[in-house]
């Protein structure tokens with residue numbers, strides 16, 4: 001640790017800790033929202049009393065949605081940001097795209113991150129040293145490049161003087177009826193974040209999140225097959241009840257197994273409203289998510305509004321292009337999970353006032 005960094009940490013140690021119970025309206029904790037998408041992190045942190053002072057998002061469609069909802073157009077390409085131009089902040093958050101690091105890297109730290117978008121997060125941290133960093137990524141990130149990607153990121157954050165913790169969390173443990181596992185990395189200047197202290201909420205049923213009325217796309221009876229004795233799968237909470245009768249692959253398929261190609265393709269699968277919904281992915285632009293309502297005896301498509309609800313979005317202004325909206329929501333974050341983390345960082349005293357000096 002350099003002399004300047006040591007001095008900075010000594011100063012932080014003497015600062016008052018934010019009270020976990022209050023939202024500190026007069027001195028809100030300031031954060032920057034990187035890879036902001038449609039602002040999932042922002043909604044969660046604002047609900048916990050944090051204040052957004054800067055955002056960055058390169059995609060024009062996301063920028064428009066962000067502006068419609070937060071009255072602020074995010075800065076574009078993160079690679080063009082000069083860290084010293086960002087206003088003062090204490091917390092950095094972002095769900096960054098997962099990219100492989102160059103195989104030529106040997107140091108397994110900061111230098112290995114060059115040429116990736118994580119490098120841009122690291123160079124902002126290096127210049128501004130926020131007290132807290134919260135990052136989110138897809139589940140397979142843990143095994144990406146045989147675990148090397150995660151290792152380099154953790155080593156880089158350690159090299160930048162942080163206590164780093166990470167954990168796989170499922171949205172279904174935080175009051176949402178969605179089986180959505182994501183990795184969360186929390187880096188703190190004060191001490192390790194204790195994920196085990198997160199307040200969990202029992203998994204609700206999908207039926208409690210459904211629109212009461214609407215122009216539902218209901219399938220005809222001959223368009224699907226229901227299976228006998230469906231069971232709840234654990235720990236996902238999914239109840240697979242049937243599949244759509246789409247065309248089967250016939251070529252190169254063993255006799256009497258062709259129906260399996262229907263069953264195993266995610267857009268063909270149908271789930272009960274008494275369980276959870278599978279992860280809303282970012283690749284599905286036509287919203288082929290089908291649910292079975294046994295009370296009404298029909299199979300219908302989940303509406304876009306319901307997709308927002310099972311990610312924790314409320315009263316959100318969606319985009320006028322439906323395909324883009326499906327992509328955006330699948331790329332976003334489960335809001336209650338981020339909210340629980342943000343709340344717990346306050347409880348654990350990881351946020352103190354007056355932070356984020358420019359270190360040059």
Ligand SMILES: C[S@@+](CC[C@H](N)C(=O)[O-])C[C@H]1O[C@@H](n2cnc3c(N)ncnc32)[C@H](O)[C@@H]1O
Pocket residue numbers: 035036037038039040041056057058059062076077078079094095096097117328331332333
């Ligand atoms: C996984 S999504 C994050 C979504 C966000 N957490 C939300 O709640 O909607 C990653 C985002 O990074 C954005 N992105 C990719 N490259 C970028 C760059 N060079 N500068 C800024 N944003 C970028 C993408 O457009 C995408 O919206």
